Amino acid sequence: DAGVIQSPRHEVTEMGQEVTLRCKPISGHDYLFWYRQTMMRGLELLIYFNNNVPIDDSGMPEDRFSAKMPNASFSTLKIQPSEPRDSAVYFCASSPIWGRNTGELFFGEGSRLTVL
Amino acid sequence: LAKTTQPISMDSYEGQEVNITCSHNNIATNDYITWYQQFPSQGPRFIIQGYKTKVTNEVASLFIPADRKSSTLSLPRVSLSDTAVYYCLVGDILNNDMRFGAGTRLTVKP
Numbered sequence: 001d002a003g004v005i006q007s008p009r010h011e012v013t014e015m016g017q018e019v020t021l022r023c024k025p026i027s028g029h030d031y032l033f034w035y036r037q038t039m040m041r042g043l044e045l046l047i048y049f050n051n052n053v054p055i056d057d058s059g060m061p062e063d064r065f066s067a068k069m070p071n072a073s074f075s076t077l078k079i080q081p082s083e084p085r086d087s088a089v090y091f092c093a094s095s096p097i098w099g100r101n102t103g104e105l106f107f108g109e110g111s112r113l114t115v116l
Numbered sequence: 117l118a119k120t121t122q123p124i125s126m127d128s129y130e131g132q133e134v135n136i137t138c139s140h141n142n143i144a145t146n147d148y149i150t151w152y153q154q155f156p157s158q159g160p161r162f163i164i165q166g167y168k169t170k171v172t173n174e175v176a177s178l179f180i181p182a183d184r185k186s187s188t189l190s191l192p193r194v195s196l197s198d199t200a201v202y203y204c205l206v207g208d209i210l211n212n213d214m215r216f217g218a219g220t221r222l223t224v225k226p
Contacts, residue, residue: 004159033214043160043203043216091159104150105214107159 004108006092012114018080021111024073025094033105034067034077035091043091049075082115089113120204120217127223134191136220138204141185149180149187152203154219160203164189191222199224 005024013019025032033048047057052069060067064083069075079086089112093105121139128134140149148167152160164171166178166187177190191198201219 035216042218045215048214093159104162104165105152105160107161110157110159 004092004094004106006090006108006111008111009109010112010114012116013082014116015083016081017115018078019082019086019113019115021077021090021092021113023075023077023092023108025075025092026096026106027073029094029096029106031095031097032069032075033093033095034075035093035107036088037091037110038088046077079113082113084115087113087115120206122202122204122217122220124218125221125223127225128194129225130195131193134194134198134222134224136189136191136202136204136222137186138189138206138217139186140204140206143184143206147206149178149184150205150207151176151178151187151189152205152216154201154203160216163202194222194224196224196226198222 004026007022011019031048031050034046035043036046037043044059046059047067048055049069052072064081065079067077077090089110091107091110093107095105119142148165150165151163153163154160164173164176164178166180168180168184171178179188189202199222201221203216203219205216207214
């Protein structure tokens with residue numbers, strides 16, 4: 001398996017522009033997570049899905065952020081309008097569930113976003 | 117929500133054994149303990165997971181005492197390539213609890 005695939009790897013945009021980050025989870029994984037990482041705040045959980053349904057979006061910073069998972073093989077994280085403080089590395093991770101062995105996340109390479 | 121406390125940083129030398137301890141006083145009955153490793157410009161990578169006692173795999177060992185209020189990741193004979201940030205994550209997907217702490221930055225020196 002190719003692992004979790006994220007795109008773009010790098011994005012530089014100007015304040016006010018719409019940004020869309022994409023993620024393809026590992027086939028067969030039931031859970032998909034979006035994290036954001038900055039030096040100041042570390043690794044923050046934004047939202048996660050189970051079987052394409054959003055379960056917990058309490059980490060989404062504000063209404064400018066939205067995430068969708070239209071099918072089991074694709075998810076997007078959208079920021080509209082973007083602001084300089086949104087500059088961060090955004091990670092997507094997926095996870096299978098089997099028995100009671102939970103918590104193993106498989107991360108993508110991340111999308112580094114810079115908002116000027 | 118089980119919170120974790122780890123040392124911010126640790127230094128070691130090549131060939132030494134490194135033990136990183138994580139405190140999680142409020143761990144719930146269903147929570148597993150998982151450790152991740154993150155190199156610069158990469159996503160975190162799973163190292164080891166356990167529930168109680170001791171777990172060992174090809175890269176590390178995880179020691180969990182009976183009360184489960186802490187855990188220790190043990191890296192045998194570290195090399196320069198083990199320089200990374202190590203995260204302890206205590207939680208369970210079914211309890212909506214997959215939040216990372218601040219991590220421990222391990223620097224291995226020659």
